[in-house]
Structures are given as C-alpha cells and as structure tokens.
Amino acid sequence: MTTQQPDPRTPETDPEGTPAREGLRTEPLRVVVVDDHDMFRAGVKHEIGARVSIVGEAADAPGAVRIILDTDPDVVLLDVHLPGGGGVEVLRQVHQRHPDVRFLALSVSDAAEDVISLIRGGARGYVTKSINADELIEAIERVAGGDAVFSPRLAGFVLDAFSGSIDVASVDEELDKLSPRERDVLRLIARGYSYKEVAKELFISVKTVETHVSSVLRKLQLSNRHQLARWANDRRLV
Template identity: 65%
Template sequence: MPDATTTDATPLPAVVLVDDHGMFRAGARAELEGLVNVVGEAGDVDEAVREIARLDPDVVLLDVHLPGGGGVEILRRLATEAPAARCLALSVSDDPQDVIAVIRAGARGYVTKTIAPAELADAVRRVNDGDAVFSPRLAGFVLDAFAGIGSGDGSPREDDPELDQLTAREREVLRHIARGYLYKEIAQRLGISPKTVEAHVSAVLRKLQLSTRHELSRWAVERRLVD
C-alpha cells in the first residue's frame, strides 16, 4: 500500500479515482490533496479493474456511467479479481435505479458529485472504517431496498426472525445506522439523547449477536433482505 501520512502521522486512506472524464479526475485529485492519498486513476472498466487489483487501495471512488459496462460491471468483476475492494459510488446521477444497481452490485455507499471535498474525504474514511455512507436524500429508498426493514415495496417482511426481535425504536435506530449517521446525528433526528441511541444500539447488537457498530452497519446493508 502506498505510504502517505498526515501531520500527526495518521495514514491517509489510499484511493483510486474511477471516472471517464479526465478533467473531473484532475479536479477531484486537487481538491482531495492532503485529505486522502490518491494512488491511481482509471477512465474505463478494464483499466479500473486492472488498477484496483494492482494498487489494492483502501477505497475506490467509482463513477456509475463508464465505457465498457459502467460501475456495476466493475463491481461484478472486482468480486472475483479484488474481492476486498471497498467502493464508494461518486456520481452526478441521483436516479434511484442507478443507486440501487450499484449498491446491489456491492458498493459500500453512494454520494453525488455535489458533495464538498471535506465531506467526501470523511465519506472515504467512513467507508474505509467499514461504514456504509449515502447522501442523505438518497438514503431513504436505499434503506427500503437494502437495510432489511422491508421487502423493497414498502411492506414489512414476515420471514425474518432476527429482525422480528427488534422493537420499533430499535428498527428506527438500525435504519439510521445503516445510513451511516453518527449517534449524535441519530439523536437529533429521533429527538432522543445520544445515550439512549447508544443503549438502543447495544440492544440491537446483543439481539443480532454482533460486536461493533461497524458490524451492525455492514449487517444492515449487506444482508439484503430483498426478494
């Protein structure tokens, strides 16, 4: 892994930028300088898979629409050629079909190109730490499709005994954890205290037999209780 450190010797996440517009890649590289370590770039599917497998970055910033099959094709091939790769979709598109397709294919999150550089760097760090990250306005329908709260059509599932263990409030907290929100943010959104959020998370972890918040986030997004 390429070495790069911040002033306090904390390693910066190594990132590969995948986008078919060279000017965007150059601009993103410049804006992210000092926030992440951009170790490589790619402009199409074949080049992206090759560079990701070669460089083994911490996080891949992945555009959705690319020559040669797009982000979904890259994710499909990475499942075999670089299965440890963590991809964060970064796209101008906020079309639900695009978002759901890349998350279904294995992306760890989805943010739009309107995101500020500091927020994008934070999203990269969170994905590197195991969180799932979405732009807030995209999170609702992503959760409906992937967080295991419903069947994808808005109706509750009736065939999940693990999820059935959770109270309504615990499910609300689970929804927000899957979106990547911090305890303080969840507390503000639900009108409860951060300590109460922490208590709910502890209860969910115990019921699902998980150990950490990051494991819970992965469980909620990756389990995909969708018919």
C-alpha cells in the first residue's frame, strides 16, 4: 500500500483542519529601552522582560543611536528628554540610516510640544509612564504591527496639531530657558505634586527637586509655586 505524500503546494493545517497562518511570529518582540534613569529602565525590564526580549538599553542619545543600529530591534521605547540631544535627535539619526525602526515614546511628559515633536520626528506612538505593564505590552505589539498608539489624552494633541489648532512652530523663549529636567519638574509642581511626589515620579532626590524648582523660579522671574502653576497653565503645559 502506497502512502500518499502531502502536496508541498498545500498549506499546512492545524489539528482542526484550519490553514496555518503564514508568517506567524513565534519569537518574542525585540525591544530597546532608552531612558536616562537607571531605576526606570530596571523597572521596565522587570515588568515586561519575561514577555519581550530586551536586546539593549541606553541612557543618552548617542548611546541610544549606537545600540539601536547594532541590535536592529522591533520597537524602541524612547524617552523625550535625554542627555546628548533628546529623543528627537535619536529619531533623526536612526531614521537617516535605518528608516524602518519603529519607536514608541514612553515619557513622564504629556505636554503638547513634546508629543508633537516626537510624532513629527517619526515616532509611531506616545504613551505616558503611568501606563501599566499589560497596556505597555499591547502598545509595543501594536506599534510593531504598524499601528499608531497614543494615550487617550495625547491623541487630542496630535489631532489639534494637524488641524492647525496648535501652533507647534512657535517658540516660547521663556520655556526654552529651562532644561528638559526643569520642564519635567515644572509640570509636576504645576499639577500640585509635592516635592516628595515629584522626586518619586522622576526617580530623583527631594533635594534635587528643590534645586530645580529654585532654578525654574529664578529663570522665569517668578516668586512662588502658585505663580509657577499659573505660568504653566497659561502655556497649556499642565
């Protein structure tokens, strides 16, 4: 009795007889984590490291460019404010040489100008650090699959920018005086966070928060945190 061999042109089937999907991914997504806080990178690896493959990490823009080009990840988790040029500079340099790399911004900042700058730079999505592990995994998977992903509040900024409601080309000379970290502290203080809460959110000491607040008040010529909050609200930074 002759055993009939399967026709190589016939798709394989699963046990229920359904054709198997071609190109079904079996390996975990390869991810690079870029953030200037060691504790935050460690936290991300702890939360999602068993569900994706963390193939590299970096704490500044030049290091991020090197590790991304060396590892060719599926998705890069990218902070906005980084030493050495920031997230926008990472996007620019990587996409010049490897335009297919997909970026998902992951930042404490939800300011309109930060969201728009990274999306215009080529990021596929933008989520804040309040996201939980399951939501982050879903966002990574969607970005890897070609979707655009935003936290609900941030999606409105993108729509407003492309409809012309936000003048993203305008430059605030006063805001430009502040360093990226001072801007982060400013936004949190303006939302009513205590110095201790700001320190916990940004993974810095309370003393460092106090130093940044003093510097912000001096640069903006403000007297107290109440004036600071009003200043930030007037510029839609909160």
